[in-house]
Amino acid sequence: MTRATLTISSKNYSSWSLRGWLLCRMAGIEFEEVPVNLDDPNVRRELLLLSPSVLVPRLVHxxxxxxxxxxxxxxxxxxxxxxxxxxADQATRAHCRAVSGEMHSGFYNLRSALPMNIKARHEKFKVFTGARPDIERIREIWSECLGTYGGPWLFGAHPTLADAMYAPVCSRFQTYAVDLDPKLAAYRDLVLSWPLFQEWAADASSEADEIIELEVEF
Incomplete structure (x- = not known):
């Protein structure tokens, strides 16, 4: 049987590649990583959302x-x-899907203001006004989930789809020194210490420091 493949882009900059990679690893899929060539004009159009479809990450299994x-x-x-x-519970499953879908389709101002850059660290960073409601909404989601299901993950004792979806946000909050109360900071730190995230971050550390002319978060 042909081994599965997962096509991804930058490990330092691509939040969507991180999410897809985490989900496949959580599911126990053994796959080969296929990196795209970021210098390819067609790939760059796709990553800059100038293509009619975005095909990264892409799983073949x-x-x-x-x-x-x-x-x-x-x-x-x-x-x-x-x-x-x-x-397992239907109502909880619906809640998990809802907050994951919200991350998938929303928070555009956050993405623009705080692009993912795992290697970067800012002791202080002024977040522009338009992104602040996005940050506050994420604080609300995390607080509701942790309060309802008891933590330490968003939906209880084990990581779920929602934690994979919000993992890049945890990285952004660390990179740009976003203020969090102790409970939410503990959740952020849990995700950042997650062995799967640590593995991804270690690979990100070996990438080039910047991708020239890539001005839109992907």
């Missing part, structure tokens, strides 16, 4: 090709239910 992070998540949940990507 057992003859199935699936792209878009939420589609990858649903596929992984179907083939590996034991991984617990979605909670």
């Amino acid at each position: 057992n003859g199935v090709t699936v792209w878009d992070t939420l589609a990858i998540a649903e596929y992984c949940a179907e083939i590996a239910p034991e991984a617990g990507l979605l909670p």
